[in-house]
Amino acid sequence: MVVIKKLAEAAVQSSDIDKALYDKFNVKRGLRNADFTGVLVGLTNIGNVVGYEKDAEGNTIPVHGRLYYRGYEITDLTRGFQAEGRHGFEEISYLLLAGKLPTKEELAEFDAIIKVEQELPFSLSKNLILSLRGRNIMNMLARTVLGLYTLDKDAEDYSPENLVKQSISLIARFPVIVAYAYFAMRHSFQRRSMVIRHPRPDLSLAANFLYMLKGDKFTALEAEILDLALVLHAEHGGGNNSTFTTRVVSSAQTDTYSSIAAALGSLKGELHGGxxxxxxxxxxxxxxxxxxxxxxxxxxxxxxxxxxxxxxxxxxxxxxxxxxxxxxxxxxxxxxxxxxxxxxxxxxxxxxxxxxxxxxxxxxxxxxxxxxxxxxxxxxxxxxxxxxxxxxxGLPEELYTPIFAIARVPGWAAHRIEEVTSSSARIIRPAYKSVTNQRVYVPMQKR
Missing domain, CATH: 1.10.230.10 (Cytochrome P450-Terp, domain 2)
Known part of the structure; x- marks a missing residue:
């Protein structure tokens, strides 16, 4: 352990960089400008976040926030499906993927695919969730997403049709994976009962998640508000940490499961999804x-x-x-x-x-x-x-960040499709300036 401590001390010392150098070389720490606005690194058709405006002199003018999904203001979208007395997460997922609101028939077809995709392959749920248990559900979710790669014979197919198919499958399966992972975790580490419920075809994704966790012991208001929470977390522009992670990894032309697993690693952090x-x-x-x-x-x-x-x-x-x-x-x-x-x-x-x-x-x-x-x-x-x-x-705290992941996967998927299929796409590779002085190699006996 003394060796580890010495290595750790050396690692910290060698990692320290004089903060004055960031100003000297005009480095945008955290990809933020000096006025804390984000550094513009890309363009997107998917989401837009508005919290301030700029006047003619470039001064920041505070305004009431607005969030747009494919050009639609989030308040208008939520008021729309709520006024019709229905859940909206599936409709919003369709909007984010397709770029347009679905007709009644298109939404019904989309829902039908989701119902089919909700059922997890038995080998996956048994081996990666119920047997190979873990203390952290976000890690279990990321591991299971990577496991889905092995079951997808077209995992490396980057055609738009296959990307959409993979996206719908992940949207449908995330609530099921999270619910099963929670029960596996609490059975192994909290000595509580393991309860596995299959999703019901008559319920929305939000209601199904509550059903898998609580059986029939949830109210209509609880399901309505969980659905609203999923809608509100579904997308937040390309610059948030996990979505940018999705785009960075996708720009390298890797598979869908790898890019979404990387986004989960980002979202797990307490400065983001936690x-x-x-x-x-x-x-x-x-x-x-x-x-x-x-x-x-x-x-x-x-x-x-x-x-x-x-x-x-x-x-x-x-x-x-x-x-x-x-x-x-x-x-x-x-x-x-x-x-x-x-x-x-x-x-x-x-x-x-x-x-x-x-x-x-x-x-x-x-x-x-x-x-x-x-x-x-x-x-x-x-x-x-x-x-x-x-x-x-009545949801346990261990599920709070995984619920964020359930909500955000449609946004991640939409940004991945845009990154992979855009005619202007190229691998994302920003620059890091080295500030280390050059050194002469010293033979072992002289160190």
């Missing part, structure tokens, strides 16, 4: 340390403690508040919050929901005071309420 878990942890900390949840002065005082790195994980962050692009509001958060109140009432969690609302309302002012009067436009993002919604539904 962010709602940080919100849950922070809110649990607030609930334990704030005696009167209705006392806004006490709530804000504890938010100041968080900012001073005196509470929760001592990071100085209020998780779920602020976003890289959105300024005045995150439309996904707005839409999810609209339904969260009714769900909280149904679940008997209204007091906790009110605490969430108080934190959302007080956090921007807490930031303002902490910064000494320096005003910065921030608002709650979708991660702030998504974990709370899943908690109201």
């Amino acid at each position: 962010a709602n878990m940080k919100v849950i942890g922070m809110m649990n900390d607030i609930k334990q340390n704030v005696k009167d949840w209705k006392d806004e002065a006490e709530v804000e005082a504890y938010l100041q403690k968080l900012l001073r790195k005196e509470g929760y994980d001592h990071s100085g962050k209020i998780y779920g508040i602020g976003h890289a692009i959105y300024t005045l509001s995150d439309p996904r958060c707005v839409l999810l919050k609209e339904k969260a109140g009714a769900l909280a009432k149904e679940a008997g969690m209204e007091d906790e929901f009110n605490l969430y609302q108080a934190v959302e309302r007080l956090a921007p002012e807490a930031f303002y005071k902490f910064k000494g009067g320096q005003r910065k436009t921030i608002a709650a993002n979708v991660d702030f309420y998504s974990g709370f919604v899943y908690k109201c539904i």
Whole structure:
């Protein structure tokens, strides 16, 4: 172990780069410009995220957030299928893949393919999920996705027809894989019962996921809000970490399963798909340390403690508040919050929901005071309420990030197809400048 420690110390020392060099060579750290806007690295027809505008002088003007799927505003899409009393994730998946909204007949045909593809091959579920169990469902999901490669005789076929076929199959199978992986994990490591339910052909993907987890013990409102959450997480432009990962790997002309497995590795990170878990942890900390949840002065005082790195994980962050692009509001958060109140009432969690609302309302002012009067436009993002919604539904925390993956696979698939089939596609290879001095080789006996 002494050798490992010495190697680790050497690795850290040799990895350190003077931050001043980034400014000297105009390096865009994190592919961000100096004003924190994203560096433009590509073009897409799929999604668009709007959180600010630029005036004639180039100044950033905060605006209420807008999210577009194939040119359709997310609020219009959700209002549309909700007004007709139906779930929308399958329709949104079709839109992201095809670039247009389906007719009633086209959606029915799409649904029929999904119903067939939901059934996992027995060898896959037995060997890669139920037998080869793991503690982390995201890792089990990535491993199973790679296993699907071995069962696909056309895995290396990059024709548009085959890419769409593979995409639909992954959209259909992700909820089943996640549900089975959860029960395998809890049976092995929590000594609880293993329950395997086959998906029902009469249920939507969202409702089927709840059925596989809870049997018939879920409400129509729970299924409706889970469907909404899937829709809101389905796509978020090409620059988010996991989608960009999909495009980078796909640009090398590798197979669909490898590119989606790589995206899962990205999404697993707590700075990306695991962010709602940080919100849950922070809110649990607030609930334990704030005696009167209705006392806004006490709530804000504890938010100041968080900012001073005196509470929760001592990071100085209020998780779920602020976003890289959105300024005045995150439309996904707005839409999810609209339904969260009714769900909280149904679940008997209204007091906790009110605490969430108080934190959302007080956090921007807490930031303002902490910064000494320096005003910065921030608002709650979708991660702030998504974990709370899943908690109201009764879903275990181990599933929060995998649910994000279930939702995002249509967006990943659409970006992969665009990357692979576009006439302007080329392998993505940005530059890294070496800042190491050249050295002369020293023979072993002289080192």
